[in-house]
């Protein structure tokens with residue numbers, strides 16, 4: 001295994017700026033080259049980490065590179081990831097895996113045969129809270145889960161629409177480059193929270209006020225799980241406010257705007273990574289409820305290398321130690337199946353089974 005992991009950093013835009021610091025600060029990592037079709041963006045990124053810069057993707061495939069980190073628009077993921085895998089590189093790919101299910105499957109096939117550390121970057125898994133929520137459900141600490149609710153809205157509300165009205169084109173406006181609109185960008189990997197699997201979906205999508213956006217700026221989906229639980233997902237580029245709620249027969253958790261969490265449970269105390277629920281007067285949930293306790297929980301920064309869950313750090317350690325990536329490409333393909341089913345339902349007006 002390499003003592004130093006030499007990285008080619010591909011796509012130096014908005015997301016990359018959030019986490020490039022991880023690659024600068026981890027002592028076993030060296031960014032050899034920053035690559036972007038926009039040379040100014042490549043130069044800026046390269047300067048911040050003391051790397052070379054390039055506009056040419058093949059620079060990522062040269063002999064001195066161990067791992068390729070891809071943060072480019074969705075439609076570039078397939079050619080770039082497959083070329084890197086075929087060149088024997090380890091690969092970390094931004095979510096969603098690709099702009100289409102067939103592109104995602106092609107990347108997964110290449111990854112399966114590669115014997116390299118190839119995976120998906122899921123920023124939510126940086127958050128200890130997300131792992132606590134998964135544990136609460138898996139351990140039955142909220143009883144049987146009956147409903148999940150997630151509302152994810154683009155921060156800044158109407159900003160996207162202003163951009164569209166000014167005629168500023170970005171890849172997010174293109175159906176071909178994105179694979180959809182707000183749903184594919186915001187709703188992936190939800191199933192990971194639950195031990196149950198999604199079996200059927202009904203979706204509704206609209207674009208009522210973002211003329212520069214070919215995909216939807218508003219999407220609502222109802223998903224049915226094999227446990228019988230229902231999931232409601234509200235996603236938008238055209239609104240604000242965020243929420244993640246889990247309701248079970250013994251308790252509930254409600255997390256708002258990435259900051260405030262309320263929890264009630266009749267199943268006793270729970271000490272997770274960040275959730276500290278001390279329990280309370282116990283009575284049947286649904287009649288008298290467990291005591292509601294409120295706590296402030298802020299997500300860690302994208303570039304916090306002291307966070308053991310930081311998904312870049314976990315990936316780079318896996319490369320160094322010869323382990324699989326924390327989030328497999330195959331699990332991202334599963335997400336794409338659900339996204340595709342929601343889009344099919346929105347188009348046909350029928351509920352769609354998820355295989």
Ligand SMILES: NC(=O)c1ccc[n+]([C@@H]2O[C@H](COP(=O)([O-])OP(=O)(O)OC[C@H]3O[C@@H](n4cnc5c(N)ncnc54)[C@H](O)[C@@H]3O)[C@@H](O)[C@H]2O)c1
Pocket residue numbers: 010011012013014015016035036037038041057071072073074076094095096121122123124171185
């Ligand atoms: N995990 C998350 O929370 C999260 C959030 C936002 C975006 N994303 C994903 O991250 C990826 C990048 O999104 P972003 O918000 O940083 O976009 P962005 O537009 O800010 O940056 C993309 C960069 O890639 C460059 N680029 C475009 N085509 C290229 C190519 N073929 N080769 C090299 N460089 C190219 C652009 O010039 C730009 O600098 C997308 O896949 C997106 O879905 C993930």
